[in-house]
Amino acid sequence: MHLLKNRIVISILIIICGIYMWEFWVKPITGPIYTEAVADYKHGNYIHSLELLDRAQRIDPNDAAILALAGWNHLKLGDPKTAEEPYFRRAYELAPYVEDITLGYAYAEIALGKHEQARMLLDKLRQAGVDTPDMLVAQGALYRALGRYREAAEQFQQALSRDPANELAAKNLRELLNVSGDLRNIKVEFAPLVRPAQLQVFFRAKGDFFERKAGANWEPVYFAGVTLSSALPGFYPADSAADPAMYTDWINRIGDMGANSIRVYTIMPPAFYRVLLEFNKSRGSRPLYLLQGIGCGDPPRDDMFNGTYYQQCRNNIRQVIDVIHGRGDVAAGNGHAGGVYTTDVSAWVAGFMVGDPWLSHVVTSNNLLHPDIQKYEGAYVEVPAGTATEIFLAQMVNYTAEYEEGTYNWQHPIAFINWPTLDPLRHPTESTLLEEVAIRRAQGERLPTPTGPFDDDDGVSVDPMKLHAREKFAAGYFASYNVTPYYPDFLNHDPRYLAVRDAEGSNPFLGYLQDLKAHHEGMPLVVSEFGIPSALGIAHFSPAGFDEGGKTETQQGQLLARLSRSVRDSGAAGGMIFEWVDQWFRQSWVQRDYEVPADRRVLWTSPMNPGEHFGIMAEDPHGRATHTLSGSAAEWADQKPWYTESKPGPAVPVGDRYDPSRDLKSLFMDSDEAYLYIRLTVGKLDNDNDGQPDWAQTNYLLGLGTAPQVGGLTYLPFIIPIRFPMGMSYAIQLAGPSSARIWIASTYNPFRIAQVEGIPSQTTLSSKLGWRASVSATGTFEAQISEPNRRRYSRDGRYFPPQRYERGILRYGTLTPGSPDYDTLAEWHANLQSNTIDIRIPWSLLGVTDPSSYKIVAGLERDGTVMTTDASGFYAAAFSYRPLDTARTRPIMEQGHPVSDALPDLAGPASLPVNSIKPYRWAGWSVPRYNLRLKDSYAILQKAMPSLTAPPSRAERPAEAGGVRRGAGARAGR
Structure with a gap:
């Protein structure tokens, strides 16, 4: 027993020694x-x-x-x-x-x-x-996450007062207040609220126009300005650009252009209001007035009286009014900016615009949900008889006036946003979908009964004239419409509108505005949005040339000036050009389905998408400053050639003096957020010294395998058969300034022109539902066709055929101002001095759905959803050939022009080693690079603005002149 105890003691001692040795001698030190x-x-x-x-x-x-x-x-x-x-x-x-x-x-x-x-x-x-600075910063972060921005700012300011070097506190405070520079004296607290004893009204709706308070008097004012959204590339409106220096630059440039007003759609960052106030204080008699939007968004299940939605709209109204009075504490979200707003710009606000341009099915559904809501009597506006939607808008207008006067004792003019789709006029040429289906069936077309909801452009109306301003509403009420000059189709089809002319010809835009103004007689009408994009792609044609796309920057400026004059000539009280700066987040129906994934849409820009390019200031992809299609050696100096010739001269010379033009020296490739760039260098472009490339003797063909092993043809058009096992999905043909296009392989084309079932004389451009891209040895290369205007029928059965164009035709020119070939939409150019051909192809013309993540088209689901796959790289090959007159009349896959030279090098007259074709894979990105640039349209508008911003003359104010204005198309549509 004694021995056992000794063993236990010894064991414990050994364990203790072991632990000691581990902890202090053996165990690694952390x-x-x-x-x-x-x-x-x-x-x-x-x-x-x-x-x-x-x-x-x-x-x-x-x-x-x-x-x-x-x-x-x-x-x-x-x-x-x-x-x-x-x-x-x-x-x-x-x-x-x-x-x-x-x-x-x-x-x-x-x-x-x-x-x-x-x-x-x-x-x-x-x-x-x-109670440390770090503790204060954490508390501020919590308040910020909760949307309690002013309390958050106070915490960050306290942290900085104790620790001036606290970078996290400074960063948060700058973001919340939207300021830069020294933060020591920045104002976080709101000034004490002191309601003036008398009601403050600085602007009022009076008759057909507005008036501005000038001392003890009232002066007429006409609003000519621009709309402003501030989502820079890579961001959405809720993440609005917040750089104060940028707003200073923008507002100064808008003022220098001659505009006198800015319309914003929602709450802007705090810096915008601060800079606007500073600008107006410094400009004296040339201020910029503000038309402030108050959006509500789409109601759940189309119910505007849904309790949560209704209260959210009222909350949005309160937030906007608090913001413009310098007492805003707004959490970012719902498409608007946020922060702490301490700048009072109420004296410069010309009016509020409530609501949104809802789709017609929303209005129809809301009216059906609430058939018993038919009248309204508020303190500021009343509706003796109206629809549920008109009552809802009247209540929002009334609440806006009520809250502002009750809180601040101010009033401003108020409107609700409307658009032609919901106008109160009747348009005979604009059938509803069900009306059109009935007409088409009567013509013999076989088609199923469509299911709703239906977004018709003349199926339901919202009438501003049903709202009446009461005596208490001193600032008054006005009408506001967003009007595009190319859509709805009744602007393009109605013969009454087409018959209206101005100094430059037919002007259906003016005709429609005259009709609209005639209906709103005695009430100011503001065209709160109208625009023309400087885009390469086209989303809608107008018979007057007011197309949605396909316009250079110069054409954009000329058309915007003309449309601005039309707005004024119609009797309207103001017009806002859409818009100040391009917006990469905007979509257009012609491209929307092919720009996926949708959450990466803001990371790149498509010249084929007109919605992105309405701005007077461009948001250029970063490569535009470098790649001007001018032939400059400096533009490609930092790029290594993708291919270079192994020996001088064409591989298969013809033996005439034009062989140098067929000698392919090198091929370069580059890319950015919008384009694939290519430079082809040749021996000599002009060999007969006529000052032009030798197009009659030499053509060029570039094959692009953008979807290797996914889609394309194993042979290219025009030239003798040369096999490409991976598949060539596109072929770029260069045969002269007016003869260049990019063709698409039939096995990679998601569209087809098909006969209308039951009416074989009519055709439509349709998607190949259920289609899968494939690589094939049979097929052809096809034109890339777009159909901006679908076929339509008027209510009386008149047929309007579809309008199409070939979007694969390449525009010739350079991006160098002053050049005789200057064209802001240029896609390629040949330079005789450098013997180069520069090309830029929009990603959207190459089946790329998102270049930032290498996504390309792979097929279509049965419901039309675009399927994508990752691009492993683009395979490129270039060829020169002498065009044979005898072959040009044959189908393009059978012309068989002999190849003179190729890059990479030919192995024989009709052989190109496949392993010599290298895949080009660009660098993807998560943060886009871009440059801001004033478009050519700016200078044109700068010249036009002085006559547009002048106060309306007595003759333009019929109430004072003793007459009544009636437009040329007055009430014609009713």
Whole structure:
């Protein structure tokens, strides 16, 4: 027994000695590893810091400091879930009152939206007496996440007062207040609210126009300006550009253009209002007035009286009014910016525009849901008889006036947003879908009965004239319409509108506005949006040339000036050009389905999408400044050639003096957010010295395999058969300034022109539903056709055929101002001095649905959904050939022109080694590069604006002149 006790004691001593030896002699020390990990963290090397901490954790898995630092690294890497569990939660269990651990845990919970848990953690720290700058910053972060921006700003400001070097506090405060520079004297608190004793009205709707208070008098004013959205490339409107210097530049340029007003759709960042106020104070008699939008969005299940939606609209109204009076505390979201707003611009606000241009099915459904809502009597507006939608809008207009006067004792003119689709006029040429289906069936067409909802362009109306301003509403009420000059189709088809002319010819836009103004007689009518895009692609044709796309920047400026004059000549009280700056996030129906994934749409720009290019200021892809199609050697100086010839001269010379033009020297490739760029260098373009390339003697063909092993043909058109097993999906033919196009392989084309079933004399452009791209040895190359205007029927059965164009025709020119070939839409150019041919092809003409992530078209589902696959690279080959007159009349796949030269090099007269064709794979991106640039349209509008912004003359104000204005098409549509 005694021996047993001794053995136990000895064993315990051995264990204790072993533990001592492990802890102090054998066990690795975590201290140096942790110290190195901290240094990596401070230098932003988060991945390496985590690798070190992983080693340290294996040594000591319960060290709270190691766990916490791992959590901070994961937070910095944007992974709050991993930061929370297992790191911060476990560290907090081990050391619940260590500030650094608790703050990290709270930040992780904030990032995960667990705001109540974060509040409890911070409360425990506060109860423990922690009141450091870092604690204040964390509290500010929680307030910011909760949308309590002013309280957040106060916390960040307090943190900076104690720790002026606190970068996180400074960053947050700058973002919330949208300021730059010194933050020491920045104003965070709202000024005390003092309601003026007398009602303040600086603008009023009077008769057909507006008036502005000028001392004791009222002066007439006409609004001529631009609309402004501020989503820069890579962002959506909710993430509006916030750089104060940018707003200073923009507002100064808008003012210098001669505009006197800006329309914004929703709440802008705080810097916008601050800069606007500073500008107006400095400009004296040439200020910029603000037309402020108040959006509601689409109602759930088309019910505008849904309780949550109704209150959200009222909340939006309150927020906007607080913002323009310098007392806004707004959380970003729902398509608008946020922040703390302390700048009062109420004296410069010309009016509010409430609501949205809803689709017709929303209005129809809302009216059907609430048939008993037929009248309304508010303190400011009334509707003796109207639809549920008109009553809803009247209530929102009334609430806007009520809240502003009740809170601030101010009034501003108010309108609701409308558009031609919902106008109160009747348009005989605009049939509804069901009317058109009946007409088409009567013509013999076989088609199923369509299912709703139906978005007709003359099926339901919302009439501003049904709202009457009451005596209490001193600022008054006006009508606001967004009007495009090319759509709806009744602008293009109605003979009464087409018959209206201005100094430049037929002007259906003016005709429609005259008709619209005649209906709104005695009420100011603001055309709150009209525009023309400077895009390569076309989304809708107009018989007057007011097309949605296909216009150069010069043409854009000329048309915008003409349309601006039309707005004024119609008797309207103002017109807002859509829009100041291009917006990459905007979509157009002609491209929308082929721009996927949708969440990456803002990362690139398509010249074929007109919706992106309405701006007077361009958001150019970064390559435009470099690739001007001018032939300059400097533009490609930093690029290595993709192919170079192995020996001089064409591989198969013809033996005439034009062989140098067939000698292909090198091929370069580059790309950016909009285009694939190609440069082809030849021996000599002009060999007969006539000042032109030798197009009659030499043509060029470039094959592009954009979807290798996915879609394309194994042979190219025009030339003798040369096999490409991977498949060539596109062929670029260059045969002269007016004879260049990009063809698409029939096995890769998702569209076809088909006969209308039951009416074989009519055709339509349709999608190949259920189609899969394929590589084939049989087929042809086809023109790329677009159909901006589908076939239509008027209510009386008149047929309007579809309007199509070949979008694959390449425009000749350069991007160099002053050049005789200058064209802002140019896609290719041949330069005699450098003997180069420069090409830029929009990604959308190459089947690319997202160049930033290499997505290309692979097929269509039965429902029309575009299927995509990843592009492994573009295979390119270039050829020169002498066009034979005898072959030109044959089908393009059978012409068989002999090839003179090729890149990569030919192995024989009709042989190109496949392994010599290299795939070009560009660098993808998650952050786009771009440049802002004033378009040529700016200077044109600058010349036009002085006559547009002049106050309306007495003759234009019939109420004062003793007459009544009636447009040329007055009430013709009713």
